[in-house]
Amino acid sequence: MGACPKPDVSMLYAYMSCFPYVLAILLFIVTLITRRISHIKLSAVIGSSYVIGDKIVKKILQSTR
Numbered sequence: 001m002g003a004c005p006k007p008d009v010s011m012l013y014a015y016m017s018c019f020p021y022v023l024a025i026l027l028f029i030v031t032l033i034t035r036r037i038s039h040i041k042l043s044a045v046i047g048s049s050y051v052i053g054d055k056i057v058k059k060i061l062q063s064t065r
Contacts, residue, residue: 024050 024046031039 024043027039027046028043031043
């Protein structure tokens with residue numbers, strides 16, 4: 001995961017892949033400011049999905065190549 005483009009991928013795709021990270025950072029900032037329980041729960045779900053996606057699923061997909 002990340003915004004580093006492969007040599008055969010356009011820069012538009014690279015910039016579009018940054019949006020989930022920007023949204024997660026903005027949500028985290030909003031959570032720090034508002035401290036609502038719904039924002040805290042949503043931040044926890046997004047954080048855990050990132051860990052699962054980046055650490056576990058990425059290794060599974062790379063091992064099948």
